[in-house]
Amino acid sequence: MVVAGQELRDLWLGGRALLLTFALSLVLSVVSYLVATNQALNYLEQRESVNLTLQVAVAVGALLALLAAADTISGERERGTLESLLVTPISREQLSAGKLAAALSLWAGAFLVTIPYVWYLGRGIGVVGEALAAGLLVGTLIAVFLASLGVVISTFSRSNRVSLSVSLVLLLALFAPTQFPTSAKQGWAGDLLLRVNPVTAGEHYIGKIVVDAHSWSHDASWLLSPVGGAAVFALAAIGAARSISLRGGSSS
Amino acid sequence: MSAAVEAHGIRMTYGSLVAVEDLSFAVGAGEILGVLGPNGAGKTTAIRVLTTILSPTRGTFQVAGVPHTRPAAIRAGIGVLPESAGYPEQQTGEEFLRYYARLYGRSRTSAAAVATALLAEVGLAERARSLVATYSRGMRQRLGIARALVNDPAVVFLDEPTLGLDPAGQRQVLALVRGLARERGATVLLSTHLLAEVEELCTRVLILNRGRVAAEGTVSEIARTAAAPRSARVRVPAERVEDARGALVGAAGVESVEHADGQPGGLVVTFASAGEESGTAAVRALAEAAVPLLAFELEGARLSDAFLAMTGAA
Numbered sequence: 172m173v174v175a176g177q178e179l180r181d182l183w184l185g186g187r188a189l190l191l192t193f194a195l196s197l198v199l200s201v202v203s204y205l206v207a208t209n210q211a212l213n214y215l216e217q218r219e220s221v222n223l224t225l226q227v228a229v230a231v232g233a234l235l236a237l238l239a240a241a242d243t244i245s246g247e248r249e250r251g252t253l254e255s256l257l258v259t260p261i262s263r264e265q266l267s268a269g270k271l272a273a274a275l276s277l278w279a280g281a282f283l284v285t286i287p288y289v290w291y292l293g294r295g296i297g298v299v300g301e302a303l304a305a306g307l308l309v310g311t312l313i314a315v316f317l318a319s320l321g322v323v324i325s326t327f328s329r330s331n332r333v334s335l336s337v338s339l340v341l342l343l344a345l346f347a348p349t350q351f352p353t354s355a356k357q358g359w360a361g362d363l364l365l366r367v368n369p370v371t372a373g374e375h376y377i378g379k380i381v382v383d384a385h386s387w388s389h390d391a392s393w394l395l396s397p398v399g400g401a402a403v404f405a406l407a408a409i410g411a412a413r414s415i416s417l418r419g420g421s422s423s
Numbered sequence: 424m425s426a427a428v429e430a431h432g433i434r435m436t437y438g439s440l441v442a443v444e445d446l447s448f449a450v451g452a453g454e455i456l457g458v459l460g461p462n463g464a465g466k467t468t469a470i471r472v473l474t475t476i477l478s479p480t481r482g483t484f485q486v487a488g489v490p491h492t493r494p495a496a497i498r499a500g501i502g503v504l505p506e507s508a509g510y511p512e513q514q515t516g517e518e519f520l521r522y523y524a525r526l527y528g529r530s531r532t533s534a535a536a537v538a539t540a541l542l543a544e545v546g547l548a549e550r551a552r553s554l555v556a557t558y559s560r561g562m563r564q565r566l567g568i569a570r571a572l573v574n575d576p577a578v579v580f581l582d583e584p585t586l587g588l589d590p591a592g593q594r595q596v597l598a599l600v601r602g603l604a605r606e607r608g609a610t611v612l613l614s615t616h617l618l619a620e621v622e623e624l625c626t627r628v629l630i631l632n633r634g635r636v637a638a639e640g641t642v643s644e645i646a647r648t649a650a651a652p653r654s655a656r657v658r659v660p661a662e663r664v665e666d667a668r669g670a671l672v673g674a675a676g677v678e679s680v681e682h683a684d685g686q687p688g689g690l691v692v693t694f695a696s697a698g699e700e701s702g703t704a705a706v707r708a709l710a711e712a713a714v715p716l717l718a719f720e721l722e723g724a725r726l727s728d729a730f731l732a733m734t735g736a737a
Contacts, residue, residue, distance in 0.1 A: 181514075258474050260495050260498045
């Protein structure tokens with residue numbers, strides 16, 4: 172797809188994506204060092220070290236995809252390049268889909284960067300393959316969900332600043348429950364809160380696979396909201412493309 | 424001549440604001456239509472409707488034979504340089520054109536070839552591999568015109584292509600516009616404030632005022648309908664100014680002759696009625712009196728006079 176190809180070139184050859192993935196590798200290096208140290212002191216099980224690192228990678232990788240997505244339409248609008256794109260024969264849906272695909276490449280890059288860290292922390296206990304597979308599955312679902320959300324926000328935002336701010340606030344709101352104390356996560360209300368939020372549900376699922384060594388089907392119900400969120404918001408991003416306007420807000 | 428662009432009763436509103444009202448006009452293939460109007464007259468909105476960026480509240484139109492109900496097909500056959508268009512700073516001119524050529528369905532090879540050819544056509548061949556960030560405003564506008572041509576369009580819409588350019592840049596852009604019609608045979612809709620250039624360049628003119636069509640026709644048709652007073656400015660050698668005055672006072676159709684303020688040899692001639700015949704009679708009178716004529720300019724016969732009269736922008 173022409174739009175996706177150009178966006179990928181702009182993101183990766185332009186250096187922005189490389190810079191962000193380099194920043195991710197620095198974060199993962201620090202996290203890996205800390206968990207490896209704790210592991211050596213017997214404060215942390217090896218599986219827990221892998222889980223923690225993987226969850227950070229999924230969170231940051233999805234954040235990168237969201238940031239790229241939040242710039243898609245509002246960025247073109249702000250740079251004055253949107254009208255030139257809209258007068259080409261490509262449909263607005265193709266435009267949004269191409270930009271969404273390019274934004275997701277940041278998650279793909281983040282996942283590739285994560286592989287050596289997970290391998291290093293999980294080697295010798297047979298968890299690396301499953302951890303990477305779970306991370307890829309859940310991370311992709313969360314990245315699709317968040318990047319699609321970012322595209323929707325960007326479609327309707329009048330400025331890039333608004334788009335990025337709203338996206339980050341929503342991201343913080345979605346990740347906040349992961350930091351709740353254990354007591355807040357118990358009971359039916361806590362359980363529901365974790366399950367309906369695609370981010371917390373996905374990270375919970377990774378934990379069950381990596382730490383508790385559960386089978387993939389055992390906790391599959393936790394994947395409902397990540398799958399649903401990804402599907403609904405991907406469709407919403409493409410559907411919202413019809414409303415792309417030069418001014419932002421509602422279609423003019 | 425078949426109409427390349429035809430609009431019937433287009434109305435466009437933004438909430439309660441009426442941007443365009445009852446816009447109807449037609450322009451033939453290969454013509455250059457100057458779209459004029461004061462700021463806020465509805466020029467950009469009209470172009471956005473015709474380029475399918477905006478859906479009209481009411482009315483119909485067709486561009487290059489394609490009805491407005493098929494916007495994608497219209498976009499495939501037109502080229503557009505939007506007002507204040509932005510450019511990706513981190514792409515080279517060549518990459519930029521290749522990308523747009525690909526968006527119009529060209530293969531990689533064809534896109535590269537068309538990008539090279541268009542950069543040469545707009546005089547940017549030497550800067551093809553420079554980042555757009557390093558281009559001057561005039562170069563960006565020429566690049567924008569090149570982008571509007573990647574699909575070899577039948578109709579080209581140029582919204583204020585000379586905005587913010589210095590006189591040399593304006594000349595370059597207008598020369599390109601002339602070439603679009605003459606060499607490519609494209610129909611051009613040119614929105615601009617440069618009335619003198621429109622007079623020189625455009626085969627037809629559409630004047631908009633407060634969203635409505637104030638006038639449509641050839642430059643001379645519109646100038647003739649202007650309500651501006653008809654007079655002429657004459658310049659002769661200073662030592663012959665009284666001879667000239669005497670000759671003009673006796674010429675047919677001349678109402679009065681006054682000395683022009685601060686111009687030795689300058690006279691202002693007022694005619695009894697509008698019409699080019701009076702001007703001709705005045706020139707003939709000077710020739711018969713053997714007064715050398717250094718300059719003669721009819722006022723009220725120019726597009727700018729008509730524009731000011733029709734838009735009330737004086």
